[in-house]
Amino acid sequence: MSDTTQLEERLGTAWSDGPPLPPAGDRLTAGHRALRRQRIITSAATTLVAVAVVGVAAAMTGGGGEPRTVQPADETPTAEPTPSPERLPGDEWAGYDSQGEVLLRADTRIVERYEDPATEGRTVDSVGFDLTLDGERRWYLLTLARNGGSSAVWQPYGTYGARNLGEWIGFQLGVDDDPTQAADPADVRDWVELLPNGQLAAVRGGVTVVEAFQRPDIPGFVDGTDASVAAALRVDGQRYYVLARRYADGGPPEYFRISPQQGGPTLDTMLDFARQKYGSGAGLR
Amino acid sequence: MRQAERDAAFSEYVASRQERLRRVAYAMCGSWHQAEDLLQTAFTKLYVAWPRLSRAGVEDAYVRRIILNALLDERRRPSSRELPGLPDRDPAAPPGPGVEVRDELVQALQQLPPMQRRTVVLRHVADLSVEQVAHELGISVGTVKSHTSRGLARLQELLATPAQNRRQED
Numbered sequence: 001m002s003d004t005t006q007l008e009e010r011l012g013t014a015w016s017d018g019p020p021l022p023p024a025g026d027r028l029t030a031g032h033r034a035l036r037r038q039r040i041i042t043s044a045a046t047t048l049v050a051v052a053v054v055g056v057a058a059a060m061t062g063g064g065g066e067p068r069t070v071q072p073a074d075e076t077p078t079a080e081p082t083p084s085p086e087r088l089p090g091d092e093w094a095g096y097d098s099q100g101e102v103l104l105r106a107d108t109r110i111v112e113r114y115e116d117p118a119t120e121g122r123t124v125d126s127v128g129f130d131l132t133l134d135g136e137r138r139w140y141l142l143t144l145a146r147n148g149g150s151s152a153v154w155q156p157y158g159t160y161g162a163r164n165l166g167e168w169i170g171f172q173l174g175v176d177d178d179p180t181q182a183a184d185p186a187d188v189r190d191w192v193e194l195l196p197n198g199q200l201a202a203v204r205g206g207v208t209v210v211e212a213f214q215r216p217d218i219p220g221f222v223d224g225t226d227a228s229v230a231a232a233l234r235v236d237g238q239r240y241y242v243l244a245r246r247y248a249d250g251g252p253p254e255y256f257r258i259s260p261q262q263g264g265p266t267l268d269t270m271l272d273f274a275r276q277k278y279g280s281g282a283g284l285r
Numbered sequence: 286m287r288q289a290e291r292d293a294a295f296s297e298y299v300a301s302r303q304e305r306l307r308r309v310a311y312a313m314c315g316s317w318h319q320a321e322d323l324l325q326t327a328f329t330k331l332y333v334a335w336p337r338l339s340r341a342g343v344e345d346a347y348v349r350r351i352i353l354n355a356l357l358d359e360r361r362r363p364s365s366r367e368l369p370g371l372p373d374r375d376p377a378a379p380p381g382p383g384v385e386v387r388d389e390l391v392q393a394l395q396q397l398p399p400m401q402r403r404t405v406v407l408r409h410v411a412d413l414s415v416e417q418v419a420h421e422l423g424i425s426v427g428t429v430k431s432h433t434s435r436g437l438a439r440l441q442e443l444l445a446t447p448a449q450n451r452r453q454e455d
Contacts, residue, residue, distance in 0.1 A: 003441055004437055004441070007437055007440060007441055007444075008409050008437070010390060011312075011390070011405070011409035011410055012409055012410070012412065014390050015308040015311065015312065015410065018307065018308075018311065018317055019317050019321070021303055021304060021307065022321075022325075024295075024296040024297075024299040024300045024303070025296070027295075027296075027299045027303070027325065027328045027329075027332070028292055028295060028296055028299075028332070030325060030328070030329045030332070031295065031328065031329050031331075031332025031333065031335075032332075033329075034329045034330070034332065034333050035332065035333050112341075113337065115330065115333075115334050115347075116330065116350075116351065116354065117350070117354075118354075119354060166420075166423070167420070167423055169423070190398050
């Protein structure tokens, strides 16, 4: 038997013990509490909206339709829309309002909803939608940051050849589908480190920082006092681009990997790509 | 879906799946306490979204995704950098011939880069196919294979190195 086969077997059988598991009833009780909380929050938001709409109904005219707050998708995914005092911008079908509630444009139909696909770190809530409206179908990914900022990115159904909403969200989160790009964005931390002085340093052999700009001009990527850097790397013979940032209010650095296929041939073209992504509100996650 | 039906279906699911899913969480994080916390969080979210997720038949995938996302978040906090198996944090596992072997394996898994650890755990602890792992992580089959292969090779290196030396390397 080969070493690899032995290791695979060991991985499959080494977990037979552990502390006793709680009864399923305990899980159920926690679920009941969470569902009650969600219903209370949704109910409160709907009540406030209903009161507010009396005063603002006259102002809510024009294109885009009245957005609705989203009921829990598993309960009534095609419920009657509840008018909201806040409007979705332009041609958007979905977004967060100023209170962090998800709004959907009136008459959209939810084909699928995916909870929390990108909820981590500074992103405190996220949701993916497969929506249809008037024969058009879009995939949406909404993210809400801890500081109240939000983003909404959408693309037509089938973009990238994705077979479903989950696959498309995977692409949006930077887990690409190109086998030659065999690294997760998280792996960038195994390549480089954003130092306190704002410089980017390679952390292992085989990684070279070919070119780097400190504090690149990418509106929306960082604020005034945050540290940031854009760099071209060579990693084990392959070229990559990296954007890194560290917020001035603390926390670990964040890294974003951009492939040459996305960013183009030079660091300047990559910066154009990044500006476009942030300018559209999509970001690079 | 009526609540009684929902509760019954959810309870049946939990009873049948929680042990296997906790193994995945434990293999990913290296602490039984943290694994239990992750699993409870995931089950709570699962219950809230149960009708849709159960209709789609993606309960396991959803729980695994919550665990992986939560863990990634935890790993980014400096306070989470603890070694697995601390006696004041982990409940004592029942004695048995596999405990030392398992602890060594868990420690080695924690030293893999995130994507290698995910693919190795999903392939060989969760027992998913290459195609299923690719689908869950949103990457190609080829990428899954390469990460898994590199992860297993690195695990073999780590397991061949005495634990004391491994900690000195950290």
